Amino acid sequence: MKAVSECYPCLCRLVHQAAALATDDEELKAEAIREGLRVIDENFSADVTTIAIATEIHQIVKEITANPDPYRGxxxxxxxxxxxxxxxxxxxxxxxxxxxxxxxxxGNVIDFFRDFDTIRGDMRGKVEFLIDDSDKFKRKLEKATNVLLLADNSGEVFFDLPLVKWMARSARVTYVVKESPVQDDTTLDDLRIAGIEGELDRVITTGTATPGVLLHLASDEFKREFAAADLILAKGMGYYEALSEFPSDGRILYCLMAKCQPVADSIGVPLNSYVAMLR
Structure with missing residues (x-):
């Protein structure tokens, strides 16, 4: 999914948020904001994905502030x-x-741009998929031997675990996290902190610190696993924004809440809709 005009202010907001979380030093914060905004101005285009721009923003903020994990708190x-x-x-x-x-x-209700009271309220609501390809995916799952679940935000692992265990009854399920911190995405350290590292049979990383995944930056291991997977369950908007750039092959189920208007428009649903969309 390429950037659209509405993505520009969102990326600017990301710069300010990441810098504020990364440091209390006002001079470093100002430098990080200045350089982050420069990244947007130099790269923002209808030919570029927001994932690519956000990746560069996070990299430069972490470098300037010497904080490898601004979203730790x-x-x-x-x-x-x-x-x-x-x-x-x-x-x-x-x-x-x-x-x-x-x-x-x-679990995908969780988002670093949303306040925790809103998250709590939405989590007490019921999920109804506006696009629901779950039955199609389940039929494919019955014949699958190798499944990847691409994890999103750190807290979601508690909500993913029952699904992982259910799918693991008939297939090898690999839980995929990020190699190193980016935004609030799950890493191996986050699984350890959550205390459920041992409950997942197989975990690998993308080899990157990018929202979603940029395949040209991903590790060889991830690219092999991605190519070999019978089915892929991709959690969250970042993976949709990244992987929807590639031709559909009928093996990726996008499971997410469409929390921003450009993503909702791209999918064709109202804002804040839940989708389980097979492509």
Whole structure:
């Protein structure tokens, strides 16, 4: 998904947020903001993905502030809230594939641009997929032997775990996280902090610190696994923005809440809709 005009102010907001989280030093913060905005002005185009621009923004903010994980505090709070809410909300969902998929989608309510009170409120709502290809995906899953789940935000792992365990009854499921910190995306350290590292049979990383994934930057291991997977369950808008650039091959299920208007428009749903879309 290429950048559209509405993405420009959102990227500017990202610069200010990342810099504010990265340092309390006003001079460093001002430099990080100045350089981050320069990245946007030099790269923003209808021919470029927002993922590519955001990746460069985060890299330069981390370099200037010497903070490798600006969103650490945000991620810790997301993990805490998710651990607290999962036992409260999970009984509302059937203990089957469709129920576990909806529960996983509920975790995608988490977003670093949303305040925690809004997140708590939305998590107590019921997931109804406006686009629902879950039955098609399940039929494919019955014949699959190798499945990737591309994880999104740090707190979502609690909501993903029941789905991972259900799918693992018939296929090898690999949980994919980020190699190093970017935004509030899940890393191996976050799995350890969440205390559920040992509950996932197989975990690899993308080899990158990019929102979503930029395949040309990804590790050889990830590219091999991605190419060999029978099915891929891609969580969140970042993976949709990145992978929708490639031709559809019928094996990627995008599972997300469309939390921004450009993504919602690209998919063809109203803002804040849940989708389970097979492409």
């Amino acid at each position: 945000v991620k810790d709070e997301e993990i805490r809230i998710s651990r607290e809410l999962i036992s409260e909300v999970s009984p509302a969902y059937p203990q089957d594939f469709k129920g576990y998929l909806a529960l996983s989608a509920l």
